[in-house]
Amino acid sequence: MQHPAATAFNRRTLLKGAGIGALGLFAAPVLAACTGTPSGGGTSASKTLTFGSNASDDVPKRAYAAFVDAFQKKSGDTVKVNTTDHNSFQDKISNYLQGAPDDAFTWFAGYRMQYYSKKGLTADIDDVWDKIGDNYSEGLAKASTGEDGKKYFVPNYNYPWGYFYKKSLWQSKGYQVPKTLDDFEALCKQMKTDGLIPIGFADKDAWPACGTFDYIDMRTNGYQFHMDLCAHKESWNQKKVQDVFDTWKLLLPYQDPAALGMTWQDAAQKLGKGESGMFLLGSFVTQQFTDPATLADIDFFPFPSIAVEGQDAIEAPIDGLMLSKKGGQNQAARDLLAFMGTGAGQLAYWKVDGSNLMTAKDADTSGYTDFSKKLAGVIADAKSVSQFFDRDALPAMATNVLEPAMQSFIKDGTVDLSNIESQAKTQYASE
Template sequence: MSSNEDRPAHGILRPGFDRRTLLKTLGVGAVGAAGIPLLAACTGGAAPGASASASTSLTFGSGSSDDVPKAAYKAVTDAFTAKSKIKVTTNVVPHNDFQNKIATYLQGSPDDAFTWFAGYRMQYYAGKGLLAPVDDVWEKVGANYSDAMKKASTGPDGKMYFVPNYNYPWGFFYRKSVWADKGYEVPTTFDALKTLCAKMKSDGLIPIEFTDKDGWPAMGTFDYINMRLNGYQFHMDLTAHKESWDQKKVSDVFDTWKALLPYQNPGALGMTWQDGAINMGKKKSGMFLLGSFVTQQYTDKTILDDIDFFPFPEIAMEGQDAVEAPIDGLLLSKKGGNNQGARDFLAFMGTPEGQDAYAKVDPSNIATAKGADTSAFSPLTKKCAETIANAKSISQFFDRDALPAMATNVMIPALQGFIKDGSIDVKNLESQAKALYAAQ
């Protein structure tokens, strides 16, 4: 796991502090920390404890701050308002700020509805009582979703909390024209991937475009190598801390990864994924391990039509059966649960009509509702959809499958240190994991 303003407590903005400045000065929030209402605070919805009532307006917090998804969600809110006559006020926050400050946001003055992720990272906040269940919404839209989508949308108490909008696979993306010119072939094994990397480097390319300024992109490489080496179930058990970090299986992941470090962009820690997409677009790099949202960066149809992808190669077990395919969608804050208009908005998002409105603007992702229009799918989108559909196991992404504090406070600095000098302390990872998971 993406990606767009803040106020101090009590909603009073002090002179000299704009919202963006304040965000930069505050540390990462955690559930249980002081409830400074970060991100866009807003009004709308009934008082806490009231039953959901009819409403003519709602507020929508969005971490989809890049131009394409931002415009896509505007298309959704416009379509919803045209149909329901309910006004939606959208508060867009930079993606990484939204993700890193979500705990304090939900404990402060959150929007009624907001963008978020399925799986453990949703379940965690549901378990803390910070979300409103939406079983009534699922009674209306449940038939539009697969059992896997329903499972990913269910909270620890068995209630429904999440309405999926789209998902997208992670894999290696590349420009077909570069590969055709150089005679490269898609690698299906890790040895073949290393051989290809060596050839690309000798051809003057950055073999693997790699960017980790924002901290989370490197998690995708860890996830894939772990699943390919140790299997999907081990990976999920590790992220849930049912397996320990200080064992050979985990050390083997990093030892295997070391073989790729010489082929990854040496400037990775100073680059965002958007920077990497620009490099690939300019044919400076051979491939880029990222989600299909990478194509949002290409407004030139010539480049867009030149993009292809392949799944992460096989290493030791389960072939390429496991796919990293995070699910994005909408949640209701606890306050938002009292606003019937917000519930209606989530129900609209769970229909083919709502998801088609989004997909017409952002075709890089794959609608999750049955009946959504697939007629305009590009060959690349069709391949992405088939990869997800054929997967035997689907992971959400480390920062969604693991405890939030483990992902943000432990894994990001650990991976960035590894990228910098190839060293990792798995005993330290286990020590921190023990403390964090025991405290939740």
């Protein structure tokens, strides 16, 4: 089958008029969910719904609580929120949706949404988009559309991936933002000489390393090759992919040697304390900087250029809400998603979690800091956008094949591309 994630959409279109111009599937028990809504055709007139959330970290958890509170006040409906550990939610999503899921749940746009919709595990929300469609750009609408042409997803926010660092530390050391890989390597050497961990890195949860792989691949082989590789239109067992790992191997001596035992939250704390020089992650990393002075000291730069297309492509995942098949029968759940498609709904979330960027055209962005505007500008200036490997590729390919291979590579610097290709053939043939 054709994988829609392999089709590029231009980020300028994605943000036009928008105001600012991870993950195994088939093993583990079903996530906890609540009593259901009536079965059968149509929607129920229930004034209650359940909401399954993967926002287990403190900041996003409070942000979704604020969003839910705003919805309840507006609608008079009652929402019961069931929050599950972020990684566990993603690891168990298939069993969750096939078991007793909540009515609405947090998830991701693009291929990650399309995969489960194609399996018939989620409800289409074309009626919701009839209400909110004008509030989104064409690109965001495309990212919310299933292979059957129906809408299944309502975007809440997006965020860029790049290198985050402390301005005061860099100023004290005289460091300059690198534009090329050579500049980047030279900077890493200097940081190591200065007693720092040059590259903050954490991969205990397996998915963070995908960001490094994605960027090196896009910078080495181009955006379209990367998307075709995600869709298995390109073989893993070829020189172009080996080049990616060979380049990454040059950076391994500069990564945190404790990476495989740390979560991204651990690595963020090291960055905040000035123990590491920079950290590649999404802008949600700033959730960890609760001290206003530290937060104000954080800056960002895009992944440096390597061989082709300069810094044209960027990783900027889109997060939002979906309905389970059961939830599609509950009008209150549909109303919750419609509220997420408004500036008022997104602002309620963003006021608590300002690390991300609102996506609704009527969202009030007057509260954006210069840093938020910079993040939005980097996305807007990108010629192509990727969603992150575990969202752009077959879910099982990410969890069962690439992520373990990357952890092994981080440990000893070796990778077996023939084995990855063999497993990829098996995974994609089953689809």
